[in-house]
Amino acid sequence: MLLLRDNLIFIRLSISMINIERENSRNQETKKKSLTQKYFLWLQPCEIWCLMRKKTQFNSTLYDCIQSALENSDTISGLYASDGDCYELFRSLFWPIIMDYHKINIQNLIFKHDFGDYHHIEDLSSELNKQILSIHIRINRSIQGYPMMRKLTIDQLLEIEERIRNTLENIDQDLQGEYHSLKDMNEIDQAKLREKSILFQVSTFLKEYNFHLSTHRNRQIVI
Numbered sequence: 001m002l003l004l005r006d007n008l009i010f011i012r013l014s015i016s017m018i019n020i021e022r023e024n025s026r027n028q029e030t031k032k033k034s035l036t037q038k039y040f041l042w043l044q045p046c047e048i049w050c051l052m053r054k055k056t057q058f059n060s061t062l063y064d065c066i067q068s069a070l071e072n073s074d075t076i077s078g079l080y081a082s083d084g085d086c087y088e089l090f091r092s093l094f095w096p097i098i099m100d101y102h103k104i105n106i107q108n109l110i111f112k113h114d115f116g117d118y119h120h121i122e123d124l125s126s127e128l129n130k131q132i133l134s135i136h137i138r139i140n141r142s143i144q145g146y147p148m149m150r151k152l153t154i155d156q157l158l159e160i161e162e163r164i165r166n167t168l169e170n171i172d173q174d175l176q177g178e179y180h181s182l183k184d185m186n187e188i189d190q191a192k193l194r195e196k197s198i199l200f201q202v203s204t205f206l207k208e209y210n211f212h213l214s215t216h217r218n219r220q221i222v223i
Contacts, residue, residue: 035097036069036078047092056085058147065090077101083147136197161220168222177222198223 040048051062060082069078079097081087087094095106124132142148146156165179182190193199199221 032074034069034073034075034078035100036066036075036093037073039093039096039100040066040069042096043092051090051092054089056083056089056147058083058085058151060086060147060151062090062093064150066093080150081148082150084142134197165220180221180223182219182221193221193223 043051048062055061064082065079065086068080069075072078077097079094081094098104099106143160146152146160152160161181168176168179190199200219
């Protein structure tokens with residue numbers, strides 16, 4: 001039964017990618033390959049079969065990672081890791097897409113987790129401050145011991161929310177803010193925050209990535 005299921009998934013993936021390729025060929029002026037489709041079609045059938053047989057510690061599969069590309073042929077990337085192990089386990093697909101998208105060579109990268117001493121950062125001059133209307137800094141991080149959004153359960157999301165909330169309540173006074181959970185915030189207030197670019201926008205391409213589970217639940221903002 002397991003072999004039959006894997007065969008069916010393999011066939012579905014291949015047919016889906018081929019159908020997207022044919023559709024793009026008919027509409028070359030308006031359609032463009034996603035990076036997932038581009039590099040998936042470069043793989044040999046034996047490579048695809050090998051990748052399909054693999055699972056991470058959180059039971060993430062290749063199908064989980066490429067589902068957005070299958071549902072949205074016009075996406076740029078379409079590949080989303082379901083947990084941190086996916087980058088290495090499915091590297092034959094992840095690495096070329098990452099290198100193409102970011103225009104880098106992963107093999108030559110040197111990872112240095114050192115952002116310097118914040119005490120050495122100088123304040124901007126008053127003249128520059130007058131020219132700044134808003135500043136938006138976005139940082140995405142995974143949490144050790146948890147998969148990424150696609151594989152997270154509601155219970156895990158609630159657990160993460162509680163951990164983050166407890167942490168934020170104990171940070172330095174000058175960094176503290178007012179905590180809001182989206183499940184308690186009405187649509188009007190959410191819209192106002194989006195207009196100010198304070199509240200996040202959820203891409204339509206991420207709906208297949210399980211973001212719909214937490215758009216109005218288990219998501220928070222500190223202002």
